[in-house]
Amino acid sequence: MAQHGTEVTARIQGSTSAYAELIFSVAAAAGPQIVEEEINCTLDGQRVELTEIESVHGTRLHKAVVEAGQVDFTYRAVVGTAGASADFDDNQDILYRRPSRYSESDKLTPLGSELFKGLKGQQAVQAVSDWVHKHLSYVIGSSIPTDGAVDTYLARSGVCRDFAHLSVALLRACQLPARLVSVYAPGLSPMDFHAVAEVAVDGQWQVVDATRLAPRQSLVRIATGRDASDTAFLTSLHSDFDLASMKVTAVALDGLPTDDHSGPVSL
16 A cells, blocks of 8 residues: 655764763654654664653654764654644743844844835745845855854855744744744755744744745654754764764655745645
8 A cells, every 4th residue: 555644764873982962853743643663773783772852842852872882873754644833822922032042033133124124924924035035045065053044144145054044033033933943855955854944923833944945845843943953953962973974865755745935834
């Protein structure tokens, strides 16, 4: 029988030189139906026990405690019908209007007020998406992990996280709650983990992807937070992790939808 939904995989290989606690954020978030799922981690070929940790908005973290050695982490899932977007409440309304480490909306509020004066709600969302898409160039290697929205605005180039950070900052500058979501993105080329913005209009979260490199309808949520500091695919505590290779795949088993990136689409 043919499968339906989205099949996603991730393989992360690298090494640690000493004791480390590795926090992987690659599993599909709770909410959608997960039809199949396999998660494995080895150290020098020996299986390592993973502890699942529930985080905000359905984010699922997996913790591996390892000594020095070669680490191989693999993930595969088939995700079925998408679940409803996370509920919107007063706490989120406040939290996601505030400036954050990589989306410094306080510094960009004057710019947002000038560019999007008089626009509210859905009009403001579309205007921000269109502006970022038009004025930024997608250039691999043009930014560094510590760049924030202001750096991206000045450079006028970046990768998906940079597009998302600037989108989030400008949406917040328009007085809209906005946040960043890491996702699997069928159709993305080159394939990798992807980052998009999410904005709340009339109490409903919707996706903004100013890169326009993949259809929003088939995205699979991984992690959700204020910016990339909350959604990193790997965090290494106590010692550094030397990343050797990473491979990500995402396939829409029913075929890719068409998305003109106008109008609301929810994860």
